[in-house]
Amino acid sequence: MASVTFSDVKKSYGNVEVIHGVDIGIADGEFVVLVGPSGCGKSTLLRMLAGLETITAGTVEIDGLVVNELEPKQRDIAMVFQNYALYPHMTVATNMGFSLEHRRTPKAEIAQRVEWAAGILGLTDYLDRYPRELSGGQRQRVAVARALANSPDLILADEPTASLDRNTADRLIDDLASLTRLHNRTLIAVSHDYALLSRMDRIVDLADGALTGETGHG
Amino acid sequence: MKTDLSPRMKVVVYGLMTVLLIPFVFPTWWMVTSSIKPISDIFAFPPEIIPSRVDLSTYSRVFELQPFGRQYWNSAYIAALVTAGTMLFSAMAGYAFARIRFPCANALFMVVLVGLLIPAEVTIVPLFQMFLGWDMINTHWPLVLVPVFGAPSVFATFVMRQFFIALPKELEEAARVDGLGRFRIFWTIALPLARPALGAVGIFTFLHSWNLYLEPIVFLSSPELFTLPQALTQFTDAYGGAMWNVQLAAATMTAVPVLIVFVIAQRQFVEGLAHTGLKG
Numbered sequence: 001m002a003s004v005t006f007s008d009v010k011k012s013y014g015n016v017e018v019i020h021g022v023d024i025g026i027a028d029g030e031f032v033v034l035v036g037p038s039g040c041g042k043s044t045l046l047r048m049l050a051g052l053e054t055i056t057a058g059t060v061e062i063d064g065l066v067v068n069e070l071e072p073k074q075r076d077i078a079m080v081f082q083n084y085a086l087y088p089h090m091t092v093a094t095n096m097g098f099s100l101e102h103r104r105t106p107k108a109e110i111a112q113r114v115e116w117a118a119g120i121l122g123l124t125d126y127l128d129r130y131p132r133e134l135s136g137g138q139r140q141r142v143a144v145a146r147a148l149a150n151s152p153d154l155i156l157a158d159e160p161t162a163s164l165d166r167n168t169a170d171r172l173i174d175d176l177a178s179l180t181r182l183h184n185r186t187l188i189a190v191s192h193d194y195a196l197l198s199r200m201d202r203i204v205d206l207a208d209g210a211l212t213g214e215t216g217h218g
Numbered sequence: 219m220k221t222d223l224s225p226r227m228k229v230v231v232y233g234l235m236t237v238l239l240i241p242f243v244f245p246t247w248w249m250v251t252s253s254i255k256p257i258s259d260i261f262a263f264p265p266e267i268i269p270s271r272v273d274l275s276t277y278s279r280v281f282e283l284q285p286f287g288r289q290y291w292n293s294a295y296i297a298a299l300v301t302a303g304t305m306l307f308s309a310m311a312g313y314a315f316a317r318i319r320f321p322c323a324n325a326l327f328m329v330v331l332v333g334l335l336i337p338a339e340v341t342i343v344p345l346f347q348m349f350l351g352w353d354m355i356n357t358h359w360p361l362v363l364v365p366v367f368g369a370p371s372v373f374a375t376f377v378m379r380q381f382f383i384a385l386p387k388e389l390e391e392a393a394r395v396d397g398l399g400r401f402r403i404f405w406t407i408a409l410p411l412a413r414p415a416l417g418a419v420g421i422f423t424f425l426h427s428w429n430l431y432l433e434p435i436v437f438l439s440s441p442e443l444f445t446l447p448q449a450l451t452q453f454t455d456a457y458g459g460a461m462w463n464v465q466l467a468a469a470t471m472t473a474v475p476v477l478i479v480f481v482i483a484q485r486q487f488v489e490g491l492a493h494t495g496l497k498g
């Protein structure tokens with residue numbers, strides 16, 4: 001259960017403003033995709049929501065709570081990074097259970113959730129491998145599975161299908177979509193991939209750090 | 219590495235490598251063999267590459283002439299403390315300089331680096347004065363405190379900082395999202411990934427401490443507090459002549475830990491490098 005509201009959000013690096021006042025409202029359980037040309041500020045927007053970038057102006061709310069000043073860990077989110085950011089010194093299973101372990105979740109429950117997420121992404125056979133022993137697409141699936149295993153209400157994904165083939169990408173998107181429906185998760189993804197967008201609840205178009213359009217419920 | 223060399227090339231290459239090996243291996247060979255020769259045989263002409271008479275009593279003489287066991291322990295525990303301390307402090311300081319933004323970070327780092335430019339010989343007298351004031355002369359404290367908090371760990375800090383700067387930022391961001399605080403990120407993500415750098419720091423710190431000569435002779439005066447390099451100079455007969463075979467027996471025993479550290483640390487190096495196989 002999580003809703004997100006961006007109100008007139010701006011971001012500057014030094015004197016350069018890269019996001020020029022964005023307003024987006026995302027309802028509980030929605031699957032929203034941010035699209036737009038490279039460098040338009042999609043990652044930046046996502047990172048501000050995650051708490052990894054400061055917000056220069058405006059407010060970001062999660063469930064009605066202004067989170068501008070909150071640390072990432074206080075926001076109850078999971079994030080799939082554009083370059084995966086898997087911990088190289090941990091196995092796939094440890095990567096996926098790392099956050100849960102840190103929060104002192106019982107071992108049995110960690111194992112169960114890791115298993116579940118690995119099942120969804122077809123990673124059951126790879127749980128004991130290290131990231132360096134996986135292909136690019138497999139790593140990407142691990143990155144998504146890691147986010148799922150934590151099962152927060154809000155999942156952010158930066159290009160989660162970028163290095164997957166058409167079929168795998170389609171399946172992943174289906175899984176993510178059903179996840180939002182069945183388990184009531186809110187999902188915000190960034191994508192270049194216009195072919196994927198048919199199943200989205202909503203598509204938010206960005207260009208040059210400003211909203212240029214929205215395609216409503218599909 | 220597998221290369222296809224013709225048998226003749228093989229002979230040439232291996233022959234060449236054998237010749238190149240001589241300057242590296244011969245001194246060690248000479249040290250070990252001379253340590254078990256009667257002293258007259260060391261100066262025999264032509265030199266005896268393989269000892270004709272073996273006298274192992276030199277090794278027990280080492281312990282009779284000096285409290286060598288005690289001195290061995292001194293060197294070992296000082297080197298262990300210095301290595302552990304330097305690894306810990308340089309990793310934390312290096313991480314702070316690489317990742318934490320604080321006022322004047324770069325200026326402060328320059329100040330720290332200046333420590334590299336000042337030779338130990340320049341600071342030894344002020345350090346002596348300082349430790350005299352703290353009543354630490356003829357104790358092991360200066361030999362531990364100077365390397366860990368002084369110039370020798372500056373280089374280690376520099377190495378660690380360079381390593382942490384090169385570590386992908388996203389890994390730490392992922393850890394932040396996973397709920398970790400700054401120290402946990404350092405301890406469970408950055409530090410394990412820094413094993414190759416940490417291994418290098420560990421090796422050169424241990425060797426530096428093990429071989430340290432100037433500081434011990436300045437700060438220590440009682441034989442039971444001596445470290446090994448200092449003790450090696452003490453094997454003389456009643457007339458001040460060097461007892462070469464006994465001294466070389468002591469030198470051989472002094473060299474053993476260095477070899478062990480190399481063997482252990484090399485494996486760490488390779489493993490550590492494999493773990494950082496980051497690729498997008």
Ligand SMILES: Nc1ncnc2c1ncn2[C@@H]1O[C@H](COP(=O)(O)OP(=O)(O)OP(=O)(O)O)[C@@H](O)[C@H]1O
Pocket residue numbers: 013018036037038039040041042043044045192
């Ligand atoms: N740390 C930074 N310092 C200065 N400018 C930055 C920084 N990070 C991003 N930018 C700029 O902000 C703009 C938006 O970057 P962002 O990474 O959000 O783009 P993006 O939409 O995700 O692009 P892509 O699709 O290529 O990933 C770009 O013009 C980029 O150059």
Ligand SMILES: [Mg+2]
Pocket residue numbers: 042043044082158
């Ligand atoms: Mg991006």
